[in-house]
Amino acid sequence: xxxxxxxxxxxxxxxxxxxxxxIIVAVVFVLVPVIGTIVTSLMRDVTFLPEKFLAVENxxxxxxxxxxxxxxxxxxxFVVVSVSFELVFGLAFALLLNETLPFRGFLRVVILIPxxxxxxxxxxxxxxxxxFNYGIFNYIILQLGISDQPVSWLGSSVGxxxxxxxxxxxxxxxxxxxxxxxxxSAINSDLYKQAKVDGTNFxxxxxxxxxxxxxxxxxxxxxxxxxxxxxxxxxxxxxxxGGPGGSTSSLxxxxxxxxxxxxFGYGSAVSVIVFLAAGLLSVxxxxxxxxxxxxx
Amino acid sequence: MIDIKIKNVRxxxxxxxxxKVEALxxxxxxxxxxxxxxxxxxxxxxxxTLLNIIAGIEKPxxxxxxxxxxxxxxxxxxxxxxxxxxxxxxxxxxxxxYPHLSVYDNIAFPLKIAKLDKNxxxxxxxxxxxxxxxxxxxxxxxxxxxxxQRQRVALGRAIVREPNLLLLDEPLSNLDxxxxxxxxxxxxxxxxxxxxxxxxxxxxxxxxxxxGDKIAVLKDGVVQQIGTPEExxxxxxxxxxxxxxxxxxxxxxxxKLAEKINDKLNFLKDKNINDVVxxxxxxxxxxxxxxxxxxxxxxxxxxxxxxxxLYYLEAEGNEILAKSSEIGNIKENDEVxxxxxxxxxxxxxxxx
Amino acid sequence: MREDEIIKLLKAVGVIFLLIFxxxxxxxxxxxxxxxxxxxLSPQSEFVLTFKNYFEVATSNKFHLWDYLVNSLVVSIASAxxxxxxxxxxxxxxTRLRFPGRIVIPLILLGFSxxxxxxxxxxxxxxxxxxxxxxxxxxxxxxxxTLGLPLALWIMLSYFSQLSTELxxxxxxxxxSRLQILFKVILPLSLPxxxxxxxxxxxYSFNEFLFALMLTTDYHGRTIPVGIALFEGLHGQIPWGYxxxxxxxxxxxxxxxxxxFQKYIIQGLTEGAVKG
Ligand SMILES: Nc1ncnc2c1ncn2[C@@H]1O[C@H](COP(=O)(O)OP(=O)(O)OP(=O)(O)O)[C@@H](O)[C@H]1O
Ligand SMILES: [Mg+2]
Numbered sequence: 030x031x032x033x034x035x036x037x038x039x040x041x042x043x044x045x046x047x048x049x050x051x052i053i054v055a056v057v058f059v060l061v062p063v064i065g066t067i068v069t070s071l072m073r074d075v076t077f078l079p080e081k082f083l084a085v086e087n088x089x090x091x092x093x094x095x096x097x098x099x100x101x102x103x104x105x106x107f108v109v110v111s112v113s114f115e116l117v118f119g120l121a122f123a124l125l126l127n128e129t130l131p132f133r134g135f136l137r138v139v140i141l142i143p144x145x146x147x148x149x150x151x152x153x154x155x156x157x158x159x160x161f162n163y164g165i166f167n168y169i170i171l172q173l174g175i176s177d178q179p180v181s182w183l184g185s186s187v188g189x190x191x192x193x194x195x196x197x198x199x200x201x202x203x204x205x206x207x208x209x210x211x212x213x214s215a216i217n218s219d220l221y222k223q224a225k226v227d228g229t230n231f232x233x234x235x236x237x238x239x240x241x242x243x244x245x246x247x248x249x250x251x252x253x254x255x256x257x258x259x260x261x262x263x264x265x266x267x268x269x270x271g272g273p274g275g276s277t278s279s280l281x282x283x284x285x286x287x288x289x290x291x292x293f294g295y296g297s298a299v300s301v302i303v304f305l306a307a308g309l310l311s312v313x314x315x316x317x318x319x320x321x322x323x324x325x
Numbered sequence: 326m327i328d329i330k331i332k333n334v335r336x337x338x339x340x341x342x343x344x345k346v347e348a349l350x351x352x353x354x355x356x357x358x359x360x361x362x363x364x365x366x367x368x369x370x371x372x373x374t375l376l377n378i379i380a381g382i383e384k385p386x387x388x389x390x391x392x393x394x395x396x397x398x399x400x401x402x403x404x405x406x407x408x409x410x411x412x413x414x415x416x417x418x419x420x421x422x423y424p425h426l427s428v429y430d431n432i433a434f435p436l437k438i439a440k441l442d443k444n445x446x447x448x449x450x451x452x453x454x455x456x457x458x459x460x461x462x463x464x465x466x467x468x469x470x471x472x473x474q475r476q477r478v479a480l481g482r483a484i485v486r487e488p489n490l491l492l493l494d495e496p497l498s499n500l501d502x503x504x505x506x507x508x509x510x511x512x513x514x515x516x517x518x519x520x521x522x523x524x525x526x527x528x529x530x531x532x533x534x535x536x537g538d539k540i541a542v543l544k545d546g547v548v549q550q551i552g553t554p555e556e557x558x559x560x561x562x563x564x565x566x567x568x569x570x571x572x573x574x575x576x577x578x579x580x581k582l583a584e585k586i587n588d589k590l591n592f593l594k595d596k597n598i599n600d601v602v603x604x605x606x607x608x609x610x611x612x613x614x615x616x617x618x619x620x621x622x623x624x625x626x627x628x629x630x631x632x633x634x635l636y637y638l639e640a641e642g643n644e645i646l647a648k649s650s651e652i653g654n655i656k657e658n659d660e661v662x663x664x665x666x667x668x669x670x671x672x673x674x675x676x677x
Numbered sequence: 678m679r680e681d682e683i684i685k686l687l688k689a690v691g692v693i694f695l696l697i698f699x700x701x702x703x704x705x706x707x708x709x710x711x712x713x714x715x716x717x718l719s720p721q722s723e724f725v726l727t728f729k730n731y732f733e734v735a736t737s738n739k740f741h742l743w744d745y746l747v748n749s750l751v752v753s754i755a756s757a758x759x760x761x762x763x764x765x766x767x768x769x770x771x772t773r774l775r776f777p778g779r780i781v782i783p784l785i786l787l788g789f790s791x792x793x794x795x796x797x798x799x800x801x802x803x804x805x806x807x808x809x810x811x812x813x814x815x816x817x818x819x820x821x822x823t824l825g826l827p828l829a830l831w832i833m834l835s836y837f838s839q840l841s842t843e844l845x846x847x848x849x850x851x852x853x854s855r856l857q858i859l860f861k862v863i864l865p866l867s868l869p870x871x872x873x874x875x876x877x878x879x880x881y882s883f884n885e886f887l888f889a890l891m892l893t894t895d896y897h898g899r900t901i902p903v904g905i906a907l908f909e910g911l912h913g914q915i916p917w918g919y920x921x922x923x924x925x926x927x928x929x930x931x932x933x934x935x936x937x938f939q940k941y942i943i944q945g946l947t948e949g950a951v952k953g
Contacts, residue, residue: 047766051763051767052786058820059789060789063792063800066799118698122691147902148884149886151706152906154706158702158705164718165705207946222415225407228435229409230680241425262886266886281794285798285887299795308792
């Protein structure tokens with residue numbers, strides 16, 4: 030099709046006009062702050078002190094900061110452990126909801142509940158559930174005789190780690206399940222009939238058909254969740270506050286504490302690290318997500 | 326080679342939206358060993374459900390199924406053998422090729438599950454590939470194949486096990502018209518060669534007529550008629566079968582017409598004229614000069630040039646299609662006579 | 678045991694586990710909220726049914742429950758509407774118009790969404806303070822638009838690309854402008870997608886915590902998650918009954934949403950994440 034020059038530029042103009050609101054909001058409220066954070070991370074930006082350009086001094090401080098490494102270690106461990114559990118539960122729930130079940134519609138509503146309740150709110154419920162003196166977990170443990178001592182869930186570093194993981198798995202498994210469910214329902218059901226006729230049992234069907242065909246969706250879901258988990262903040266802030274003794278202080282919490290104490294420069298440097306970690310995962314995500322193909 | 330007996334099989338589905346769905350309402354069938362048996366019926370009549378029950382993918386709500394002497398499914402005796410134990414192979418309309426496996430691995434899949442040794446698998450896969458002429462495709466993934474090639478692979482996977490029974494659920498309906506006809510005859514010759522007991526599901530009556538040793542016509546979960554293609558074509562048991570079989574379809578003439586010709590065809594006198602209709606196949610009608618036939622009519626239109634000679638006529642308020650070969654020099658809107666033998670006129674109870 | 682019996686058993690166990698897993702903390706929240714003694718599990722206490730907690734948090738003006746809830750609803754509805762609208766505009770141009778940047782814009786926006794909030798909030802705090810927006814609705818509405826934007830854009834993109842462009846051509850020939858086409862032809866045809874998008878961005882905003890924590894200071898701007906997270910007793914004792922009652926009231930809006938519109942939410946989630 031032949032188009033005149035003015036026509037092309039008209040179309041382009043319209044297109045940019047249509048994209049303007051989105052781009053402006055994204056630039057002002059995402060790009061500018063992110064660049065600002067990167068710049069700040071190169072400065073001394075502490076309340077009541079004059080600003081000063083430090084170049085990489087904040088980062089040097091960071092890499093010799095024992096607490097930073099502890100925080101990094103906690104964050105990575107948290108990502109690996111909680112995303113693994115989510116994957117297992119999410120896959121199990123997705124397989125279940127993909128079957129014909131009575132009340133399947135009801136179950137699909139139920140599974141959304143943990144996801145839809147703001148985590149800051151459910152964290153308070155978990156706080157009560159983990160309570161040392163009258164929390165239900167300790168009650169069950171004592172009643173069943175699993176231990177004769179109540180467990181110090183939020184008062185010990187191991188307990189707090191487990192508590193954070195349990196609550197996070199509860200919150201995010203539904204998301205995983207829904208994503209995987211879509212992947213499952215995209216698999217032609219004739220394949221399962223065929224596999225039955227070919228003599229497979231249900232375990233063989235799971236490992237030889239479901240898993241390989243679900244792999245692309247699985248990878249996307251994993252990356253998506255990892256990116257999210259690496260920046261965990263709300264749950265820990267409310268549930269443990271990063272404690273006890275900084276043992277559950279994620280990178281985001283660690284940075285936040287510096288913001289609150291007025292050291293924006295150092296806090297920004299920590300934030301940049303979170304950003305880089307998430308960015309690394311995002312690159313993988315975009316690569317595996319086949320976004321370009323969807324666009325074309 | 327094995328014969329199959331189906332005794333009073335019923336199947337009910339329970340759904341939230343439609344409540345109880347009676348997909349099969351008491352099916353009795355005997356499928357002779359080594360024969361090509363066709364289940365024919367319109368969409369939703371329960372063909373796939375019946376096939377799935379025979380395969381062992383679905384449980385019958387009631388009834389029994391025998392493979393030879395062996396009871397493979399019984400609702401009363403709580404017997405339900407898995408497809409593996411029944412040793413059946415199946416080809417689906419969607420071909421159901423495993424998209425992540427190569428053609429070779431697709432065909433080898435049932436053999437691997439049966440834990441055959443590598444050499445034997447290799448020999449059998451090559452044997453099947455040879456029969457279906459797909460040796461050159463063995464390394465490809467299903468996504469790279471054309472519809473016809475996928476069809477062959479699916480067939481290969483089905484025959485490679487040399488199963489007791491081969492089940493085919495509308496396997497040709499995703500192919501284009503020409504390919505469908507070639508595959509039809511190929512399928513038929515493979516079945517003959519291997520002497521496989523085969524049950525073939527289709528809603529395409531031409532396919533059923535050209536493939537089947539025997540055909541069962543289904544409607545709304547009920548078997549209407551069982552017979553050879555000739556029996557079903559020449560002697561349809563009811564109006565539904567008569568209308569469903571044959572292309573172009575049979576002419577159905579209203580009761581009024583029968584009344585008019587009553588004096589010539591007096592075999593109708595014991596029937597109440599309002600309860601019956603008459604049917605006549607287009608090729609049994611000869612177009613002759615006016616007043617020389619059984620009834621008179623008017624030629625409305627001739628069929629498309631190049632195709633079979635088809636004539637659209639109007640007679641006594643009925644639209645009639647004729648496939649007469651010699652009509653002489655007759656033009657559209659001429660008055661003509663329609664001639665047919667009284668034996669060719671089929672009388673049915675007026676249904677519904 | 679036969680295979681179908683094993684599967685049946687697994688299904689039953691699975692359903693029970695799913696119900697306990699998803700519902701337990703939620704039911705526990707309700708249970709404590711109607712309980713006079715939140716420590717009833719300890720030997721010296723007992724369960725006493727009461728609705729006083731609800732009455733107290735709903736009527737006492739020192740808790741500001743309704744302020745928080747109204748703030749949350751205003752902020753999340755406003756940002757959801759804007760995000761849906763902006764995403765529609767952009768998605769329309771990307772699926773219908775040819776222009777340099779057609780492919781790059783959505784990719785970059787998607788990349789933006791991967792920026793962790795912690796890398797935004799520090800500097801944003803300074804910006805919002807400079808704008809004089811601290812503790813106002815605007816402080817949250819605009820950042821929240823960016824929160825759900827990639828998802829919104831993706832849902833709208835995949836929906837619009839399914840709609841035939843012949844509609845646009847017909848309307849163009851009838852003399853309609855692009856904006857008119859979007860409003861009069863495309864959007865009315867896209868109600869399900871718009872609805873999914875709106876709902877998901879709403880839920881995202883309603884759940885947000887860190888921005889709200891940093892950018893608001895009291896009940897004039899604070900949202901309900903922050904309100905409940907910072908809910909402390911006056912005398913050191915944590916008022917669990919009140920917190921749980923407030924929590925139950927706070928989650929009612931979102932629970933209603935999923936109960937009524939489960940289908941749209943699931944559709945939106947999967948469009949946004951899997952296809953995208
Ligand atoms: N799993 C199921 N749940 C509920 N109803 C079903 C189920 N499977 C089939 N049915 C119903 O049973 C009836 C028969 O379906 P079936 O698939 O056997 O028809 P069919 O003859 O194969 O049709 P088609 O030619 O369209 O494939 C239909 O009314 C269908 O809706
Ligand atoms: Mg069918």
